[in-house]
Amino acid sequence: MDGATGEAGVPVDVLVIGGGPAGTTAATFLARRGWTVTLLEKAAHPRFHIGESLLPMNLPILQRLGVLEQVKAIGVHKPGADFPMRGDSDSVNVFRFDRALDPQFGYAYWVKRAEFDELLFANAVASGVDARQQVKVERIDFAGDGRPARVHARDADGHALAFRPRYLVDASGRDTFLGNTLKLKKKNPAHQSAAIFSHFRGVTRRAGEEAGNITVERFAHGWMWLIRCAGT
Numbered sequence: 040m041d042g043a044t045g046e047a048g049v050p051v052d053v054l055v056i057g058g059g060p061a062g063t064t065a066a067t068f069l070a071r072r073g074w075t076v077t078l079l080e081k082a083a084h085p086r087f088h089i090g091e092s093l094l095p096m097n098l099p100i101l102q103r104l105g106v107l108e109q110v111k112a113i114g115v116h117k118p119g120a121d122f123p124m125r126g127d128s129d130s131v132n133v134f135r136f137d138r139a140l141d142p143q144f145g146y147a148y149w150v151k152r153a154e155f156d157e158l159l160f161a162n163a164v165a166s167g168v169d170a171r172q173q174v175k176v177e178r179i180d181f182a183g184d185g186r187p188a189r190v191h192a193r194d195a196d197g198h199a200l201a202f203r204p205r206y207l208v209d210a211s212g213r214d215t216f217l218g219n220t221l222k223l224k225k226k227n228p229a230h231q232s233a234a235i236f237s238h239f240r241g242v243t244r245r246a247g248e249e250a251g252n253i254t255v256e257r258f259a260h261g262w263m264w265l266i267r268c269a270g271t
């Protein structure tokens with residue numbers, strides 16, 4: 040029987056759940072260190088994801104990953120953040136990233152996550168990660184000492200897969216796979232907040248390079264930010 044479908048499971052050094060930025064980054068660096076790394080992503084890239092505005096300190100990581108030029112090619116240049124003065128829409132405090140303490144990069148990018156995550160996934164594959172799409176992790180068997188002994192997954196054709204990792208990285212994002220499995224999540228009654236997002240056309244921007252700035256606005260019940268997307 041194929042080890043990947045057998046109950047015993049395929050031995051790997053590291054199994055990563057999730058092929059977003061966290062999972063692909065961890066998997067890439069581990070594979071480059073010589074570990075055998077399998078990454079399982081339940082979706083198929085390119086896929087929509089929210090969370091498109093990068094910050095300057097993301098860029099040294101992208102540089103180490105070797106994808107900075109590719110990100111530059113798909114990104115919108117973002118030199119800083121605008122904080123409009125309350126009650127005075129003509130006055131804006133500008134925080135330029137190149138005026139940060141010890142800026143390694145004085146700018147950042149907005150990216151379409153579908154493109155960004157897809158290129159990070161391809162980079163993981165090119166770095167030696169056994170990265171698989173449309174494979175959903177379903178269940179973990181824990182050993183008596185509490186360590187994850189076996190990880191069960193299912194591919195798009197309904198085939199059951201099993202792995203025996205020495206280490207498990209949960210990078211499942213908001214799915215919080217391990218948090219749910221181990222029932223670790225607790226509501227914080229003092230932090231009853233929610234986030235909503237939408238994409239708009241025809242938004243008036245500031246002139247010149249400042250047009251790429253994020254705008255951060257406060258209002259009575261919270262705050263919002265407005266980020267320039269490509270071509271709009």
Ligand SMILES: Cc1cc2nc3c(=O)[nH]c(=O)nc-3n(C[C@H](O)[C@H](O)[C@H](O)COP(=O)(O)OP(=O)(O)OC[C@H]3O[C@@H](n4cnc5c(N)ncnc54)[C@H](O)[C@@H]3O)c2cc1C
Pocket residue numbers: 056057058059060061062079080081082088089090091092093094174175176177210211212213214216234235236
């Ligand atoms: C409204 C909103 C706005 C945001 N804006 C920003 C922003 O501007 N800038 C920013 O940096 N961040 C932003 N974020 C946060 C950002 O979305 C996350 O921090 C980021 O996506 C986390 O990356 P990740 O790799 O940890 O998880 P994800 O990107 O969520 O990736 C997790 C992956 O795991 C996969 N997965 C989940 N469960 C399983 C499973 N069982 N088996 C296999 N695969 C699985 C998912 O399909 C997914 O591809 C925003 C969040 C919200 C809610």
